Amino acid sequence: MIHHRWSGKRALLAVTSMGLAAALVAGCGGTTKDSAESGSGSGANSEKVADPNAPIKEGLQIAFLPKEIDNPYENIVDQGGIAAVAELKGTGKEVGPSDASASSQVSYINTLVQQNQDAIVIAANDPNAVAPALKDAMAKGIAVVSYDSDAAVDARQVFVNQADSESIGRSQIQMVSEQIGGKGKIAILSATPNATNQNTWIEFMKDELKKPEYKDIELVTVAYGDDDDQKSFQETQALLSSNPDLKAIVSPTTVGISAAARYISSSPYKGKVVLTGLGTPNQMRQFIKDGTVKEFALWDPEQLGYLAGYAAAALASGQITGKEGEVLKAGKLGERKIGKNGEIILGPPTTFNADNIDEYDF
Amino acid sequence: MSRLRALLSGRELSIVVALVAVVGVTTATNPSFLSAQGIHDLFLNASIIALLAIGQTLLVITRNIDLSVGSVMGLTAYMSGQMFIADHDTPTILVVLAGMALGAACGAFNGALVAIAKVPALVVTLGTLYVFRGINYGWASATGVHQINADQMSQGFLAFGSGSILGIPHLTLIALAALVIAAYALHNWRSGRELYAIGSNPQAARLAGIPAGKRVFTAFVVSGALVGLAGVLHASYFGTINASVGTGRELAVVAAVVVGGVAIFGGSGTVLGAVLGALLLTTITSALPILGVPAFWQRAVDGAALLLAISLDRAVMVRLAERLRKERSLRRA
Numbered sequence: 014m015i016h017h018r019w020s021g022k023r024a025l026l027a028v029t030s031m032g033l034a035a036a037l038v039a040g041c042g043g044t045t046k047d048s049a050e051s052g053s054g055s056g057a058n059s060e061k062v063a064d065p066n067a068p069i070k071e072g073l074q075i076a077f078l079p080k081e082i083d084n085p086y087e088n089i090v091d092q093g094g095i096a097a098v099a100e101l102k103g104t105g106k107e108v109g110p111s112d113a114s115a116s117s118q119v120s121y122i123n124t125l126v127q128q129n130q131d132a133i134v135i136a137a138n139d140p141n142a143v144a145p146a147l148k149d150a151m152a153k154g155i156a157v158v159s160y161d162s163d164a165a166v167d168a169r170q171v172f173v174n175q176a177d178s179e180s181i182g183r184s185q186i187q188m189v190s191e192q193i194g195g196k197g198k199i200a201i202l203s204a205t206p207n208a209t210n211q212n213t214w215i216e217f218m219k220d221e222l223k224k225p226e227y228k229d230i231e232l233v234t235v236a237y238g239d240d241d242d243q244k245s246f247q248e249t250q251a252l253l254s255s256n257p258d259l260k261a262i263v264s265p266t267t268v269g270i271s272a273a274a275r276y277i278s279s280s281p282y283k284g285k286v287v288l289t290g291l292g293t294p295n296q297m298r299q300f301i302k303d304g305t306v307k308e309f310a311l312w313d314p315e316q317l318g319y320l321a322g323y324a325a326a327a328l329a330s331g332q333i334t335g336k337e338g339e340v341l342k343a344g345k346l347g348e349r350k351i352g353k354n355g356e357i358i359l360g361p362p363t364t365f366n367a368d369n370i371d372e373y374d375f
Numbered sequence: 376m377s378r379l380r381a382l383l384s385g386r387e388l389s390i391v392v393a394l395v396a397v398v399g400v401t402t403a404t405n406p407s408f409l410s411a412q413g414i415h416d417l418f419l420n421a422s423i424i425a426l427l428a429i430g431q432t433l434l435v436i437t438r439n440i441d442l443s444v445g446s447v448m449g450l451t452a453y454m455s456g457q458m459f460i461a462d463h464d465t466p467t468i469l470v471v472l473a474g475m476a477l478g479a480a481c482g483a484f485n486g487a488l489v490a491i492a493k494v495p496a497l498v499v500t501l502g503t504l505y506v507f508r509g510i511n512y513g514w515a516s517a518t519g520v521h522q523i524n525a526d527q528m529s530q531g532f533l534a535f536g537s538g539s540i541l542g543i544p545h546l547t548l549i550a551l552a553a554l555v556i557a558a559y560a561l562h563n564w565r566s567g568r569e570l571y572a573i574g575s576n577p578q579a580a581r582l583a584g585i586p587a588g589k590r591v592f593t594a595f596v597v598s599g600a601l602v603g604l605a606g607v608l609h610a611s612y613f614g615t616i617n618a619s620v621g622t623g624r625e626l627a628v629v630a631a632v633v634v635g636g637v638a639i640f641g642g643s644g645t646v647l648g649a650v651l652g653a654l655l656l657t658t659i660t661s662a663l664p665i666l667g668v669p670a671f672w673q674r675a676v677d678g679a680a681l682l683l684a685i686s687l688d689r690a691v692m693v694r695l696a697e698r699l700r701k702e703r704s705l706r707r708a
Contacts, residue, residue, distance in 0.1 A: 083512050083618060085521030111512065206670045237670040242613045242620075243420070244660070250416045251664035254407040271615045275525065279537035281412060296615055299525035299533075 063334045070330045073103030075322065076125045078118055078135040080162065082109040086267075086293075086314055087136060089375045090161060093315035094134060097322025100344060103131075105322065115139035122146040125155075132156035132325035137164040144168035156328035160321040170328055170335035171355045173321040175312040178210070180361050181265070182217025184310060185290065186227065188364065189261050192287045192307055196229040197260030200252045202273055202290075204240040204266040214265050233259065238269045245272035253282050264290035270309060274300035294365050294373040301370050310362040314375055317359050320346055324357060386636035389687070390651040394658060401662040408665055415544060421650075421657040422546035423612065426605040427628040428635065428649040429550075429557050430598030435632055436561070437591050438574040438641030439489060439496035444602045445624035446507035447481045451606030453511055456523030456616040459532070467532045467611075474607035475600045481507060482599015486592040504625065508618075515618040525614035536611025546608055550650070553601060557646045566590060574641025630677070631656050634684040656680065 075098045079087035091107040098105030108125070110117035115138050123146055125133050133150055137143050137159055147157050147168040157164075160173040189199055201218070203211045215235060222232055233256050238245025245268060253259060264270035270292040277283050283305055292309045300306045323343040324333070333339045335355035340348050349357045365373065402409045427444050434441050451474040458465045458473065481503070488499040515521050525533060538545050561567040572580040573587045581587050610616050629639075635652025637644025659680055663673045 083516055083521065085617060088519075088521055236664060242609075242615065243423075246613070247416075247420055247657075247661050248664055250413075250420075251661060254410070254413055254416075255405050255665045257407060268615075271524075272613065275537075275612075275614045293522075295524045295526070296522065299614065302526070 063339050064331050067331045069101050069326050071102045073131045073326055073329050075103055075105050075132045075134060075325050076130045077105065077107045078121055078133060079107065079109045080136045080138050081113040082111055089314040090318035093318030094322035097319040097344065098326065101326045103326060113138050115142040118143050119146045122150060126150045126153055130155060131329040132158065134158045134160060134321050134325050135164060136161040140165045156325055158321050158325045158328065160317060166354050171324050171357055173317065173324055173357050175317050175359050176362050177358050178213040179217050182214040183221040184362060185263050185265060186218050186221040188308060188310060189263050189287065189289050190227055190230060192289060193260045198231045198233050198256060198258055199261040199263060200233045200256065200259055201235040202245065202248055202262055202264040202269045203235055203237050204269060206237045211265055238272065240266060240268040242268065242272045245269045246276050249273040249276045253286065259286060261287035267292050267296060271296045274305050278303055278305040293375055294370050295375060298370055301367050308364055308366045310364045312359055312362045316346060320357065320359055387648050387651055390635065390648065390655055394655050397658055397662050401665055405665050411542065415542060417658055417661060418547040419544045420661060421654040422544065422550040423605050423608055424627060424631060424657060425550040425650045425653040426553055426601050428631045428653045429553050429646050430601035431628050431632050432637050432644060432646045432649040433570065433594045433598050435637050435639060436570050436574045436641055436644055437594055438577065439591060440500065441485060441598060442500040442625045443485060443503040443507055444628055445621040446504050447478055447599060447602045448606040448609060448621035448624060449619065450507050450511045451477050451603040452610040452616050452620045453514065453618060455607045455610040459528045460520060460523065464529055467535050470532065471604065471607050474603040478603015478606065479596050479600040482595040486595025489595065490588040490592040511618045521617060523616045528614065532611050533614055536608065546612060554646055554650050561646060570594060571642055630681050634681055
């Protein structure tokens with residue numbers, strides 16, 4: 014009898030501990046910015062005709078809605094956007110939720126509609142969750158631009174993309190190949206294993222490696238630091254110790270590259286292993302200056318916001334409607350052609366090194 | 376019986392055996408795992424979580440828990456960065472002391488609610504987990520400083536985080552010092568022993584004249600100070616800080632403490648066990664990529680280690696209880 018009672022308790026314990034373990038696993042989710050790929054379909058306002066010579070209206074009210082209000086990256090983007098709106102004699106503001114969950118932006122969109130904003134610029138947390146609210150806004154004549162992370166194609170007029178995934182992926186390989194002299198073993202330190210952005214880039218990196226000029230470069234493995242400092246640190250250690258002849262690590266995520274740089278800068282691998290990838294200049298300044306990292310890349314987030322600000326103003330003034338082939342005049346950035354599905358691309362990523370890093374502050 | 380007892384009291388020993396097994400298997404696959412740099416890295420990785428585990432042990436022994444450690448750690452790490460923005464040449468020792476003071480203050484807040492207002496620690500610290508994180512986000516938002524980078528901190532501070540003496544990282548030396556002091560206090564001081572009494576049976580402890588509230592409050596303050604220290608060390612070790620440092624760390628700490636043999640319902644366990652638990656878990660995390668375990672499986676392996684530890688504990692407890700019962704009935708007969 015006694016035995017039975019104990020085994021009952023033991024079963025209960027097993028169940029509770031399973032639950033605990035599940036909670037542990039679930040609690041460790043990493044954060045990764047993902048931009049949804051655009052599908053098919055056309056903008057809702059495609060019937061309207063663009064007047065490329067229409068003047069930009071003065072006093073436009075344009076709101077920037079980031080994924081979350083405390084995201085440092087998005088704040089820089091929005092600063093660029095607000096600066097663009099100011100250039101055009103309008104009023105720009107940034108509002109947003111404190112968490113990046115799928116539905117948290119909806120109430121903000123509704124409020125902005127009630128405030129009669131002329132345009133909403135949004136980095137969608139979820140392409141579909143915000144779609145009904147955005148369609149409602151468009152129906153009331155408000156221009157909707159998505160940037161950084163797209164909303165559903167029929168729920169916005171224009172999507173301002175930082176750079177196309179292909180050029181990001183391929184340029185990473187070109188950069189690392191140049192630094193290791195086109196020969197040797199390399200590894201990738203990514204974010205989470207299911208991060209959309211990173212996985213798309215890595216596919217293009219692998220594709221680029223198939224080209225004959227990279228035949229002497231071998232991609233040993235892809236490690237995942239989960240965009241967590243400690244995990245990225247440990248993955249870097251593992252990469253270096255399990256591949257003694259590793260020539261370079263490419264980390265296409267800002268958390269990964271800075272953690273890897275910090276580890277390498279205080280280890281015997283400094284100066285022997287090349288580290289490159291995507292990072293922000295402020296984060297990497299120290300490691301460029303102490304020689305750990307020679308070169309890395311990123312699009313300029315401020316320019317991304319700037320371009321989105323111009324796109325929003327042009328839409329609200331009727332200069333563009335979001336149709337393929339229209340041309341957006343974007344102040345100091347020059348002109349951008351609108352591509353398929355209303356997509357505007359900022360341009361190839363900027364490369365940072367010891368010569369130019371002090372010109373950037375983000 | 377004596378063997379069983381030895382096994383029980385030798386919980387630390389079984390973690391060491393597990394540790395040796397993990398290191399042995401990994402080294403067989405890749406000898407550089409046990410190189411000087413490899414060992415250096417293993418201890419370095421475990422140091423911060425070990426400090427958190429020492430503080431958490433003090434609380435779990437008294438049948439309490441602190442889920443706000445990740446947020447407190449984030450807050451003190453962020454404050455370290457802010458201090459360097461205010462004055463780039465702030466002395467490292469000042470940052471360390473300020474971090475510990477802020478951590479202790481957060482601990483005192485938790486402790487007051489638990490010990491004086493008698494609210495269960497699980498609920499209090501679940502609340503302060505969000506409150507402290509919210510303060511951190513609010514601070515970042517109000518000052519517009521969302522990220523503090525390595526070049527904004529003083530060279531001395533960064534060198535302190537990555538430096539070592541005779542090959543032993545500074546961080547590990549600090550964790551070891553905390554371990555020795557906490558272990559001695561828990562084992563030899565009257566107030567240390569009283570923490571176990573409070574956790575074993577709170578009513579009996581109070582009836583025996585132990586000032587339970589005062590002891591629990593002190594445990595929260597001391598634990599908070601250790602968490603604050605861990606936050607400062609995190610800043611100097613990683614060199615990049617934002618408002619979300621330490622998010623989710625509380626679960627890793629509780630796992631380390633439980634794997635280290637500290638009973639989650641209080642009354643038993645040692646800080647040495649908790650520290651070894653932390654070392655074992657971080658070593659497993661370091662070993663998995665070297666062993667070539669796909670990233671998708673790594674968390675599952677962590678969870679399995681936790682379940683294994685709990686099941687082993689339970690099995691030993693059950694067998695011990697049965698033995699005791701049999702012995703008692705024999706004596707009566």
